[in-house]
Amino acid sequence: MNKVIIMADSTCDLTQELLSSRQIELIPLYVNFGEQSYRDGVDIQTEELYQKVEELGYLPKTSAISPGDFIVRFEPYIEQGYDIVMLTIGSKLSGTYQAALVAQSNFDEGRVQIIDTQNLSSGGGLLALKACDFRDKGLSASEIKAEVDKLVPRVRSQFAIQTMEYLYKGGRCSALSMFLGSVLSIKPIIQVNNGKLDVYKKSVGKMTRALDQMLEDYYELFDKVDKDYVMITHSLADKSAAYMKEHIQNHGKLPKALLETTAGCVISTHCGKGTIGILYILTE
The missing domain is CATH 3.40.50.10170 (Rossmann fold)
Structure with a gap:
């Protein structure tokens, strides 16, 4: 072989x-x-x-x-x-x-x-x-x-978008959505479903609210999560990453390897600075 x-x-x-x-x-x-x-x-x-x-x-x-x-x-x-x-x-x-x-x-x-x-x-x-x-x-x-x-099909990927500026500049949201998102401090949470990107949830207010929503979903699914690797990936969002890692540790929901990585230029071009996600694989 x-x-x-x-x-x-x-x-x-x-x-x-x-x-x-x-x-x-x-x-x-x-x-x-x-x-x-x-x-x-x-x-x-x-x-x-x-x-x-x-x-x-x-x-x-x-x-x-x-x-x-x-x-x-x-x-x-x-x-x-x-x-x-x-x-x-x-x-x-x-x-x-x-x-x-x-x-x-x-x-x-x-x-x-x-x-x-x-x-x-x-x-x-x-x-x-x-x-x-x-x-x-x-x-x-x-x-x-x-x-x-x-x-x-068992990978779960979701990202909270801190600013809608890059979605707007990239033609992925309208000027009205951009304006309303800024005024209302909307933080869209994007999830990958069947190979496509969908708006999974919309958080209003501080970024930590969006982070908490993603973490709550992770905790609910924790028994079904493949414990080998869980990723926290972000585009220059160090404080948000630290918040999520501490939250996971405090809740005792640590996998074998909780890995922090930075989004590269291609991904960052489409999502913008401050975007952060938690990604994991579910067991069969």
Whole structure:
């Protein structure tokens, strides 16, 4: 049986420490300001993204990984005798999955396994970590894909949006919604359902109210939560992250690993500064 390499795209929002320790290869999507293109997490970091938006006054466009990018990254591992498991951002959210399938067709059947996470951010990151667990147990690439595919519909991802400015600039809410959201201090909570983003709840007032709502849902589901990994992922929302971690600890609802990660540039472009989420996998 061939050795297995786990790959993920940059929207998985895993820390460099996790990527290194779990031997996950990352392939970046792109953030484009006009004619200038940056590789997410390579040429530009989240804080730099926000600085550029403030300086230029507009949001960048994001773009998927090309089939050619995938081929260039796959080839060396195939030549070294590895089989590849590649996890991508949800196919309903980006063209990255389709591009990966095109690249897959350039290699012998079975050498490259593509997983549509049907999710984004560390929702995909959770699945990448589980893929590593299966790899470390000695499963083949095809067996890893089969096991991870079973987990895909059990991922629960939700994010509270601190400011609606980025949703408005990105064309995802109207000027009226933006105005009312600002006046009423509405904090939408976005949830991934069937691979799409839905407004799950709307919190009014302080950000902590939105955090409490997400935490209450987590506590209610805690007995059914896969305890291996729970993620708190945010876009430069350190205080909110500290609040959530302390809340979870005080309520005695700690998983084996409660991991804090920062959203990369592609995810941050669409959600804005201060966004924070809690992500986990439910048991069968």
